[in-house]
Amino acid sequence: MKAPLDQRCLDLLEEYEQYLLSSKSDQTVDAYLRILRQFIEWIGKCPSDNGIFLMEHLSREDLEVFLAKLQEKGYSSAHQHKVRAAISRFANWLIQEKQLLSQNPAHDVYVPPQAAFTPRELTDEQREVLRGLVERQQNMRGNAIFALGYWAGCRVCDVSWLQVEDCHVGPKTGWITVGAKSGKKRDIDLLEEVRKPLYEYLNSEERKKKDSSFVFLSQKSGHLTENGIHRWFASLKKKAAQEEWELIHDITFHELRQDFAYRARSAGWSLEEIAYYLGHVTKQGTPSIQATAKYTQLNREQIKEKLKQIEEKNKN
Known part of the structure; x- marks a missing residue:
């Protein structure tokens, strides 16, 4: 069950939304506000805050714990960076426009880098x-x-x-x-x-x-x-x-x-066909083979099968 936001908090978020709309697209504003609501509702559920989020109490520790929770749930580093950026922008607004904070709690908060991308083939x-x-x-x-x-x-x-x-x-x-x-x-x-x-x-x-x-x-x-x-x-x-x-x-x-992508490759699709279907295209509209190749990397078992084919041909 989500903790309710008090009226003061709702008023500030509404005012911040109008501030963002003056310089950001509706899509960006929607993304920022969803992140802020998720963050604020999470804080509101913490026992120490009695279900009410106070803007003046926004802290670096709150943000670091929240980001750690997101990482545990499997959210990417890219999303965590987006969360930190959204909260940092909001904190700057609270500092400059509302004088509710003295410093930005998102400053220098560390987000671990994304692990090297390894496409997954399911069993x-x-x-x-x-x-x-x-x-x-x-x-x-x-x-x-x-x-x-x-x-x-x-x-x-x-x-x-x-x-x-x-x-x-x-x-x-x-x-x-x-x-x-x-x-x-x-x-x-x-x-x-x-x-x-x-x-x-x-x-x-x-x-x-x-x-x-x-x-x-x-x-x-x-x-x-x-x-x-x-x-x-x-x-x-x-x-x-x-x-x-x-x-x-x-x-x-x-x-x-x-x-x-792996199943399509196994079914005989070319890399160009997979690239088109997945939307891996360059600015010129041509298939981006480099982007698609990482989705269809060969594994050890596949190489073993190829070696067996060579052995069978040699026997014949």
Whole structure:
């Protein structure tokens, strides 16, 4: 249960929102405020604060503990940097405009660097567990979200910002336009495993009665945010049995996209085809092979299979 924000805090956030809108896009303002609310609500749940956040008590220790909690939950260093930047900007405003702080608590707060990127290829058992969890939940929205990540390799932002007008799905065929947030739109055709759950969700009574340009909605912020998708995926994994949890507890939604690239490569797709489908393109619109290659790195087992093929040819 979230701790309520007191009226003084709400008034300050509203005033800060108007301040940001004078120089930032609506999208950036929305991201900053979501981070601030998450941070403030977390502090409000701490016993020492009695459920009320006082701006004057904003401290470096609060921020460091909050960032550590995010890291424990699997949030990337990039997201932690974004959180620190949002809170630092807010603290500067409290110092300069409201005189509620004497120093910025985010100053020199250390965020550990992101570990070297190693794309993940899931095992057949992990894939089976995840698909089974989705099937057991019997939730149309969840089915469609998972399918877009697992069967279409969509980014979290592609799913979060997907528009109804960009979904061209029918009973038999379907394609969507993704990449609206990044400004690099592309049209991708859908496998039956994606088309069917997306079509069923869009035509469900639950979705039809809601008037919104976004496909996936949220009562809190109008549409399902990227963080909301991460939270949904975390809640899905928590429904796993103990032996299933041990297999999939550390898998992230983004790793569904990485695994899609491996499966596409195994199915015979070229790097250029995978690059196009995943949206790895240069400013000139050509496939970015370098960006895609890291998603389809060879592993030791694959090399062993190639060596066996050489041995078999030599025997013949």
